[in-house]
Amino acid sequence: VFADRTEACRTLAVGLAELVSSINASGRPAVLGLATGRTPLPFYAELIRLHREGQLSFANVITFNLDEYLGLPGGHPESYRAFMQRELFAHVDIPLGNVHIPDGSVTDIPAHCTAYEKAIRDAGGIDFQLLGIGRTGHIGFNEPGSPRDSRTRQVHLDPITREDAAPSFGGLEHVPTHAISMGCGTILEARKIALLAWGKAKAFIVKEALTGPVTDQVSASFLQNHPDATFYLDAEAGAEL
Ligand code: F6R
Numbered sequence: 001v002f003a004d005r006t007e008a009c010r011t012l013a014v015g016l017a018e019l020v021s022s023i024n025a026s027g028r029p030a031v032l033g034l035a036t037g038r039t040p041l042p043f044y045a046e047l048i049r050l051h052r053e054g055q056l057s058f059a060n061v062i063t064f065n066l067d068e069y070l071g072l073p074g075g076h077p078e079s080y081r082a083f084m085q086r087e088l089f090a091h092v093d094i095p096l097g098n099v100h101i102p103d104g105s106v107t108d109i110p111a112h113c114t115a116y117e118k119a120i121r122d123a124g125g126i127d128f129q130l131l132g133i134g135r136t137g138h139i140g141f142n143e144p145g146s147p148r149d150s151r152t153r154q155v156h157l158d159p160i161t162r163e164d165a166a167p168s169f170g171g172l173e174h175v176p177t178h179a180i181s182m183g184c185g186t187i188l189e190a191r192k193i194a195l196l197a198w199g200k201a202k203a204f205i206v207k208e209a210l211t212g213p214v215t216d217q218v219s220a221s222f223l224q225n226h227p228d229a230t231f232y233l234d235a236e237a238g239a240e241l
Contacts, residue, residue: 033063065080127192149184
């Protein structure tokens, strides 16, 4: 638990820069799993700062995003592809061919999901996975009831999740009902995981995830059994611990 989100993000960003450079020094690309939403914004700002200061290069980094909305028209500003470009990729030296984000416009969704899982495996698996947490306890878009061993697939968004997204879409009626998301099993295979949460709206679900039962009703609770998962919280999100 950090005094504020800036301090939490600085600490994690420095740690990630060290991880990327040590993996690169061992002669292979670093594979990062990335998240969208409001939570990672200050973290991406720190990564961009480290990049500008010459302390972090994405030249030998491969990324896989957690999820993407289904059914948004191409180039929609709320698509996660547009978000990642705007908030991170446009500001760093990542080769665009190294970026993977589920495609919310595909027609054969199961084939796309299978190919996404294969691309992660072919890259050697995820070294570091960044997560936020939804008020439903979701990681990725693994809403309550998502099995521990679920893989990348089409998911139905919980009404609470859609309500939380409504302001950015200009109203609930514009929020997609479905998404493609990495599964809990996909996420839990990452070698190192960091979950970020800020603000008092997340305090209750953070407590459930960390200290409640391990249950598919709170996907983030599966992290209790991961060998290297850390929660980075501000004082408000950690207030109920
Ligand atoms: C985003 C994602 C979600 C969000 C979660 C929190 O790629 O997979 O799990 O991390 O919904 O969203 P924010 O950060 O907007 O509160």
